[in-house]
Amino acid sequence: MAKLKVAGYWASSCGGCEIATLEIGANIVKLAELADIVFWPCIVDGKYKDVEAMTDGEIDLCLFNGAIQNEENEHQAKVLRAKSKVMVAYGSCSYEGCIPGLANVANQEQIFDRVFVSCPSVDNPDKVIPQTSYQAPEGELTLPKIYDTVRPLAAVIDVDYFVPGCPPTGEQTWAVLEAVVTGNLPAKGSIVGAGTRALCDECKRNKEEKKVKKFYRTHQIMPDPDRCLLEQGLLCAGLATREGCGALCPAAGMPCTGCYGPPDGVVDQGAKFMSAVASIVDSNDPAEIAVILDDIKDPIGTFYRYSLPSSILRRVQIK
Amino acid sequence: MSSADFQPKIVGFLCNWCSYAGADLAGTSRTKYEPSIRIIRVMCSGRVDPTFVLEAFNRGADGVCVIGCHFGDCHYLEGNYKAARRMELLKNMLKQFGIEEGRFRFDMASASEGDRFAQIVNEMTEEVKKLGPYVKYEGAIS
Amino acid sequence: MKRVTVDPITRLEGHGKIEIFLNDDGEVANAYLQIPETRGFERFAEGRYVEDLPQITERICGVCPEAHHMASIKAVDAVYNIDPPPTGKKLRELLYSTFYVTDHATHFYALAGPDFVMGPDADPAIRNIIGIIGKVPDIAVRVVNARMDCHKIIEMIGGRKIHPCGGVPGGMSHGITEEQRVHIETVAKDMIEVGKLTLKVVDDIVLANKAYVDLILNDAYAHATYNMGLVDENNKVNFYDGKVRVVGPDGKELLKYEPKDYLEHVAEHVEPWSYLKFPYLKKVGWKGFVDGIDSGVYKATPLARLNASDGMATPLAQAEYERFYSTLGGKPVNATLATAWARAIELVYAAERMLELSQDPDITGPNYRVIPTSTPNEGVGIVEAPRGTLTHHYKTDENGIVVKANLIVGTTNNNAAMNMSIKKAAQGLIKKGTEITEPTLNMIEMAFRAYDPCMSCATHTLPGQMPLEVIVRDPDGTELTRARRNM
Ligand code: SF4
Ligand code: SF4
């Protein structure tokens, strides 16, 4: 059997997903036996020109991490889609937009204004803003255009599989690679490298009754080390998050913030998280309900920490 | 579009037992109300997932209302309390999404309150008219 | 005017580009390092809970999330006007020292290392970590294992391997057990051995080879700029806490400031051709891309930190610090390529600090955290990230909702210096009539790789993967010649 051709790539990403692929550790050697890594800047030499010169579908598998925030990201995604038989959105950024996708609370103009003009350390009396094309004395300099809205990979190309996590764990990554390399693939569009149920199912904390009179922020209480955090009033996303990480954050005494995305059957992670939180409010009095819920001052940052660009509303409205 | 020509599209999620019956009554008793509402009947306001509301906006509603039975009257006993909690949080969240408060409303109307139903629809229509159409913003993405 | 595009990113790539312009005489007229991304964290931090920022801002960089997590949590401490108890502070510093060991080792071996170990003009196919594995396999295996061991400790203390979640205002979300402490101590001892090994690599491979020493001391790679670094009360290098000290190209202290006063001392200049800003020292002023005592440009790298300090707080590192300066002709050292050696010294310090902290009786204490009670307001947190002094500054309303956030990220500090280094190296290496060969390009790139080419905070480019392409064009853009390499 001919060896498979595997590629990896990152778009608008923090690099954590690349580091995470290294977490497959010694399995890199095994991977090398099963497949030729034709292009994976983080592991082997990148030969960009060679990729562009490939025929369509020549790459068997591409792991793509990072979201689409500028025109180059989009261009790269399209080229790699054409060259790859199987395209995987690897990691929360390409799967659902992730934390960098919180940029969708603003637009490009507002971001540029903050970063280049109104930050307190900026000294920019002429309000110079970086330009996509600038005539330097020696010649033209270009920069890619940055978009107003961050989008997940599937919003610009057809994606075959999704690997959740910010970043995905090394074990899960290896499981995905193995499945693809051995041709053991699930149905197109599946989420791979994680379970199907909610994180609470793999969380070791004791679950009793969920009835809450007051919600707390993480700095306000020292939670009981063994009991479910949500029951203690901390906004843990476990009910609205896919299992797969091993419930790392609750094990470390911190609520899950939802980086594995929604479990099977949930369309909008934020709406699900929000519903779960609202339904444990221990009151039937509208006035009291309002007071209890008014303590949640940042619904977007809480419920949509990782999924704003792939949520139903996708972004904040700007007039 | 001037606000005079603008006929808002308002999606109303009405529970089967009280508010839908109330709407029915408004109809049969020929109570006048704005033709802006598109009614979706649900078994109970507690059945309204926030996702429905978000999807309604996403698909072009200019306003969304969820109307259930009065507290104590819910056919499923607790359903409207559940809805009250969810819709309260949803309301706060929509604000943060930049969707004006007047575009979303959670209210109650009993089977005998055809007038109240009409009033809710009329008030909301007027408010949404003032706000203008809900135009989804995406900005430059190419 | 002819143009040389050193585009590590080509059309398909995306995170950084070098443009070199030649004049009609075929000499370098100017060089630009362009950063094509900005993601707006400063803007979308606004409206968030301030205590969530340690987990939000770390997504700026997956290579050094620990640095953002720490700078951020210290800023949040300041916002809540709270000081963590000793155990909390020490756990943070232990996590951070562990991170420094892995990060510096990765950079030393995978990134800058190949240039020295394999040679700057070695075949690009072997001038990478794979080449190192072939040439010094024992060392490579040790380094790979060290990375894994350190990552496990980071997860043990911080909750996650990449993007830790354990920092809370007033301390850490949980403590460690005696059993865990013993494990950390064992790993720390091993890391000191890795550090010693690294110093030996410097000795055997670099210092023993006159050609390399000449390359380090080559004027094309020297920059007499200011140096910035965090120091403790004895002016010793510190990564987690202290004051920011700035020492001039003349070796004299220009400034020493508390984190909260950073705005009095640092400002950022904007150019229309890069999405990355150019910080400079306010007291001296922005004079453009020039070095010297009258230019506000500064460096914040391992080399800069050594220059900005009076020594290292641990014995092995201190001994090497002294040897460093006696070998390279006294302080300050302006040779950019000496940064790799400086990094090795810091690696030793981090490992020694890791051991000290793992043996500290407080480290397993039960008081790893206190609950803040004061009204949140404003705060600055500074740590020394591997790629430079990292500043987070938040202002909140009375509910602790962020109303304004400002970040001066590690790599950004070095933006002006990197641009200058590239230009100077290019000018030194490309002369009239020179054929631009692959090794020439690599030697130009080495100038900025010294700052830490992984540059993840800004460009998200990872170790050992900078494919490089040079296109020489005539003024109307027609391609004349092309040279390329992939490392
Ligand atoms: S998913 Fe998380 S780790 Fe991966 S690139 Fe995005 S922010 Fe980084
Ligand atoms: S809500 Fe959080 S703490 Fe509670 S069981 Fe689920 S994951 Fe665990």
Ligand code: SF4
């Ligand atoms: S607990 Fe939640 S936030 Fe933490 S790693 Fe798991 S899925 Fe991600």
Ligand code: FES
């Ligand atoms: S049946 Fe009307 S609200 Fe439940």
